[in-house]
Amino acid sequence: MLIKKIIDNKNRVLIEQYKEEYQLALFQFLHEGVKNESLNDRSPLQIRALVELLAGFSKMFASDDIQERLQGFAEEHFQTFIFSQLRHSRWSIRMNALYWIQDFKMKSMVEPLRELHASKNVSKAEEIQLLKIAVMFEEEDLVARLIEPKHKLTEFEYSLLLHTLRKEQFGPLVHVFEELPEVMRFALIDSIGARNRMEHVPFLQRLLEDGSTELKVRALKAVVGMEFYLDVERLSVHLRADSWQERLMAIKACEYIRSQQLTPYLTELMSDPSFYVRSQAAQSLLRLENGKDVLREIAVHAEDGYARDMAEQWLERGAVS
Amino acid sequence: MNVTAEWGGILMSVGWFILIYMVLVISFYTILLVISLFHLRKTYGLDDWEPYEELLHLHQTKPVSILVPAYNESVGIMATVRSLLSIEYPEYEIIIINDGSTDDSMEKLVESFQLVKIKWVIREQLHTQPVKGVYQSRLYKNLLVIDKENGGKADALNAGINVSNYPYFCSIDGDSVLERTAFLKVMKPIVESDGEVIASGGSIRIANGCEIESGEIVKVGLSRSPLVVMQVIEYLRAFLMGRIGLSRHNLLLIVSGAFGVFSKRWVVDAGGYSHTVGEDMELVVRLHRYVKEQKADKRIVYVPDPVSWTEAPESLKYLRRQRSRWHRGLFESLWIHRRLLFNPKYGSIGMVSMPYFLIIEFFGPVVELMGYVIMILSLFLGGIYLEFAILLFFLSILYGSILSMAAVLLEEWSVRKYPKASDIGRLFAYSLTETLWYRPLTVLWRCEGILDVIRKKRGWGEMARKGVSK
Numbered sequence: 001m002l003i004k005k006i007i008d009n010k011n012r013v014l015i016e017q018y019k020e021e022y023q024l025a026l027f028q029f030l031h032e033g034v035k036n037e038s039l040n041d042r043s044p045l046q047i048r049a050l051v052e053l054l055a056g057f058s059k060m061f062a063s064d065d066i067q068e069r070l071q072g073f074a075e076e077h078f079q080t081f082i083f084s085q086l087r088h089s090r091w092s093i094r095m096n097a098l099y100w101i102q103d104f105k106m107k108s109m110v111e112p113l114r115e116l117h118a119s120k121n122v123s124k125a126e127e128i129q130l131l132k133i134a135v136m137f138e139e140e141d142l143v144a145r146l147i148e149p150k151h152k153l154t155e156f157e158y159s160l161l162l163h164t165l166r167k168e169q170f171g172p173l174v175h176v177f178e179e180l181p182e183v184m185r186f187a188l189i190d191s192i193g194a195r196n197r198m199e200h201v202p203f204l205q206r207l208l209e210d211g212s213t214e215l216k217v218r219a220l221k222a223v224v225g226m227e228f229y230l231d232v233e234r235l236s237v238h239l240r241a242d243s244w245q246e247r248l249m250a251i252k253a254c255e256y257i258r259s260q261q262l263t264p265y266l267t268e269l270m271s272d273p274s275f276y277v278r279s280q281a282a283q284s285l286l287r288l289e290n291g292k293d294v295l296r297e298i299a300v301h302a303e304d305g306y307a308r309d310m311a312e313q314w315l316e317r318g319a320v321s
Numbered sequence: 322m323n324v325t326a327e328w329g330g331i332l333m334s335v336g337w338f339i340l341i342y343m344v345l346v347i348s349f350y351t352i353l354l355v356i357s358l359f360h361l362r363k364t365y366g367l368d369d370w371e372p373y374e375e376l377l378h379l380h381q382t383k384p385v386s387i388l389v390p391a392y393n394e395s396v397g398i399m400a401t402v403r404s405l406l407s408i409e410y411p412e413y414e415i416i417i418i419n420d421g422s423t424d425d426s427m428e429k430l431v432e433s434f435q436l437v438k439i440k441w442v443i444r445e446q447l448h449t450q451p452v453k454g455v456y457q458s459r460l461y462k463n464l465l466v467i468d469k470e471n472g473g474k475a476d477a478l479n480a481g482i483n484v485s486n487y488p489y490f491c492s493i494d495g496d497s498v499l500e501r502t503a504f505l506k507v508m509k510p511i512v513e514s515d516g517e518v519i520a521s522g523g524s525i526r527i528a529n530g531c532e533i534e535s536g537e538i539v540k541v542g543l544s545r546s547p548l549v550v551m552q553v554i555e556y557l558r559a560f561l562m563g564r565i566g567l568s569r570h571n572l573l574l575i576v577s578g579a580f581g582v583f584s585k586r587w588v589v590d591a592g593g594y595s596h597t598v599g600e601d602m603e604l605v606v607r608l609h610r611y612v613k614e615q616k617a618d619k620r621i622v623y624v625p626d627p628v629s630w631t632e633a634p635e636s637l638k639y640l641r642r643q644r645s646r647w648h649r650g651l652f653e654s655l656w657i658h659r660r661l662l663f664n665p666k667y668g669s670i671g672m673v674s675m676p677y678f679l680i681i682e683f684f685g686p687v688v689e690l691m692g693y694v695i696m697i698l699s700l701f702l703g704g705i706y707l708e709f710a711i712l713l714f715f716l717s718i719l720y721g722s723i724l725s726m727a728a729v730l731l732e733e734w735s736v737r738k739y740p741k742a743s744d745i746g747r748l749f750a751y752s753l754t755e756t757l758w759y760r761p762l763t764v765l766w767r768c769e770g771i772l773d774v775i776r777k778k779r780g781w782g783e784m785a786r787k788g789v790s791k
Contacts (some may be wrong), residue, residue: 001733002749005742093369100373104783125372154515156381163379183515192378275444309442316439317457 011045018049026053029073030066039077047081051100055077058103067105073105077239086112092125098129104137117150124151128160135164141174147180158187163194168194174203179265186218193222201228208234213243220249232261239265244274255287263294267311270298270307278306292318332693332695332702343716346681350724353566354731360565361625361735365703374507376555378665383510384412384584385504386485386492390477391417394495395424398631399433402494404536406461410504414463415497418481421450421471430466435459446637447593449477455484463777474578475594480682482585482593490603491582496632497525498533499580507582510622519584519619520577520608523627524560526738527553531630538630548640550751551632551759557748560692561625561736564575574609574654575602576621580629587611587619596778597657599650606658609670625736641766648686650776664734686767692717693761714756721756728752 024038039050058070074082078100085097086109093137094116101109116122127150132242133143146161154162162173162184173180175186180188181182187209192200206220220238223230230253238250249271262284269281285291293316376382387405393396398417407416419427428434436642441455450472459466470478478492489511493499507523530544544550548664567573576583578601589610595598605621612619634640655662655678662679664671692713729748739745 001728002742007731008741009742090365090366092365095372097364099368134706154513154517156379156513156515159379159381160375190381279442304362305615306442309440312440313442315442 011114014045015049019053020044022050022053030057030069033069051078055100055103069103069290072314074106075108079108083112093192099238102133128157131161155183155186158184159190162191174200177227189222193225196226210223220253224252227256236265240315244277247277248280251284254284258288264267271304278310286314286318322533327400331525339688341726342688345719347720350400353726354562356561356569357565357731361555361731365735376505380412383489384487385414386487386490388478388481388490389417389472390420391426392420392534393422393424395426397496398426400536404498408499408504409501414486416481416484417466418477419468420477425466434464436466443483446484446589448480449476449480450481455715473596475596475600477784479593488585489531489582490537490585494580494631497579498528498536500628504686506627507624517620518622519587520576521579522623524625524627525577526628526630527556527633528630529633535729541738545633549633549635553749554725554752557732558725561731562728564623564626571620572669573621573623574605574674574678577601577607579631589613597653598646600652603654606654613667644763644766645773648767649773652731686764689764690768718756721760725752725755
């Protein structure tokens with residue numbers, strides 16, 4: 001064991017050395033397309049060093065030219081290595097290979113990836129990684145694979161996948177919204193908000209009108225994420241909703257609207273039964289032009305002690321931060 | 322020396338009891354070892370950053386309130402705050418709870434972080450000692466300090482929960498240093514499970530011997546002190562071997578107080594921290610109990626990788642105090658929740674976890690002590706007893722040294738925190754000596770803890786801190 005550790009430590013030092021040696025040449029190649037002879041070395045440690053270097057670079061540059069060269073380099077030099085890693089018996093090695101394939105956008109790996117996905121023992125983490133790559137390559141059967149995955153996915157895991165969807169990929173999913181698993185629906189609404197997909201605002205508005213409470217809360221959250229302007233009349237319905245989560249989200253949606261019309265609603269919500277709603281209402285009031293005066297008024301004259309306390313707190317917190 | 326047949330019979334019966342007990346315990350630990358080995362080997366070599374990178378950029382990554390209870394932690398608190406200010410996590414707040422310190426902790430904090438006293442509406446979901454004031458830093462918007470009257474660690478944590486703004490909180494000790502990515506890693510199972518995981522605990526490692534600057538681990542090393550090295554091995558054994566196995570089957574009863582993340586809602590509903598010396602274990606047992614009573618499908622997990630580095634006692638005096646206190650804490654948790662023991666209503670927690678902690682963890686030292694006594698007696702009695710003592714001795718070597726050695730192997734085959742081969746060599750060598758000196762010592766201290774329970778001793782006892790950061 002100790003001998004192995006000493007050898008591993010030495011190999012690590014060597015890999016770091018190679019990385020240093022190759023860094024400039026690889027950078028120049030990616031930037032200018034000038035290929036240096038030294039990059040053709042092929043010992044396993046050298047390949048490992050190149051893979052690690054390239055993975056680092058893949059996150060630094062966004063330009064299409066560079067990404068194209070990066071992909072070409074990976075296809076040319078790493079195919080055999082990554083293919084062997086993808087077939088490794090240890091899960092972590094296969095996962096690393098999947099990360100690299102994603103980083104280098106290696107299209108040549110599509111077939112081996114399909115084989116891996118079809119295998120009986122594919123783990124959940126591998127499946128998610130495979131789906132992410134499928135999203136990236138815009139594979140044809142993507143929607144079917146997302147709707148019926150091998151492992152049950154959580155809302156978070158769906159969000160991970162949907163966040164990387166391109167504009168055109170959203171449409172088909174919104175179209176079959178009713179057929180999607182519940183967690184996938186939530187994740188989809190969330191992604192529309194997070195990715196600022198303004199073309200789906202009518203869809204969100206429909207949900208705000210006749211969705212379930214949970215869908216309304218999610219749609220409001222997406223609206224907040226997009227900083228989309230909802231008129232005060234529409235918001236007022238949600239500001240007086242039964243669910244405190246809906247009221248809370250509606251207040252958050254008020255933050256981008258500096259309209260005096262909101263003052264009476266927010267003032268009323270300063271006496272809400274929910275602590276979170278009161279706190280959020282105070283924060284939103286603070287953003288209004290005359291908000292501080294309103295809060296001062298509440299802090300001194302409100303009948304409700306909770307409202308007075310909350311107003312005082314936010315007047316002071318606002319001053320510090 | 323001649324012994325009567327009656328005395329010999331008693332000795333043999335006790336000896337057989339110990340023998341069977343140890344074989345059972347060793348079998349149990351071996352099962353845990355095998356489970357851990359498979360799990361750790363599976364993840365060995367996984368990219369250190371890729372699986373967590375996305376968590377940094379997704380808004381689903383829930384914000385966390387970090388609670389740091391501090392009672393006379395003037396030496397270590399600044400390093401802890403600095404390490405917390407530099408962690409990689411999208412949104413978090415740090416809440417230091419000054420629990421009526423009598424040293425200069427509060428003054429140091431006020432001065433270093435330009436604290437300003439502010440009006441704060443405290444949502445008293447859990448009852449605590451009075452809060453004298455809430456302070457906010459002018460330098461770091463997300464740094465709050467609660468100044469309150471002394472009420473103990475549990476009370477301080479409850480006050481922190483009351484003031485916290487976020488849905489998840491993490492409790493860490495005032496002398497801990499966190500690795501930068503520890504939060505991303507420990508929060509991953511919570512975020513990924515859409516809240517099915519309600520608590521998640523990370524690994525604790527010993528910082529003595531490491532180089533720490535401004536709250537950040539610069540170089541991992543191993544202390545020269547044999548007492549500290551043995552504690553390092555003990556922690557490896559407890560975390561890598563014990564908790565992985567238990568966590569896999571939702572049997573975990575301890576999320577260490579030095580680093581664990583909890584869902585605030587579940588903790589508040591379960592009643593918060595209670596005033597025991599082992600408040601961390603007690604809370605987890607209560608959470609399990611509450612989850613079962615609510616018939617909810619929730620889990621408490623352990624994540625081997627995220628590391629919080631903490632200072633270990635370097636002298637026998639303080640180590641003894643710590644160990645007897647831990648044992649008292651274990652008893653309190655078991656006693657408060659005795660209804661769960663062998664109660665099928667509480668599923669595997671009642672039928673496996675609680676009995677494990679009672680029979681193996683709590684009574685283990687008593688049985689071991691009996692074993693040592695028999696071994697010594699047998700030396701004088703000779704004959705068949707001597708052979709029996711030799712058998713017991715080999716079993717205790719297996720129980721203490723060999724299993725600890727396996728824990729060091731686990732570390733080297735999986736997590737690999739120690740970069741130097743010589744450190745691993747030393748850990749290995751020391752682990753072999755465990756049965757000869759360290760284990761008997763801890764057995765005595767833990768038995769002392771049982772005596773303290775009987776004597777109804779309370780409180781923590783003072784703890785000397787040198788501070789681990791430069």
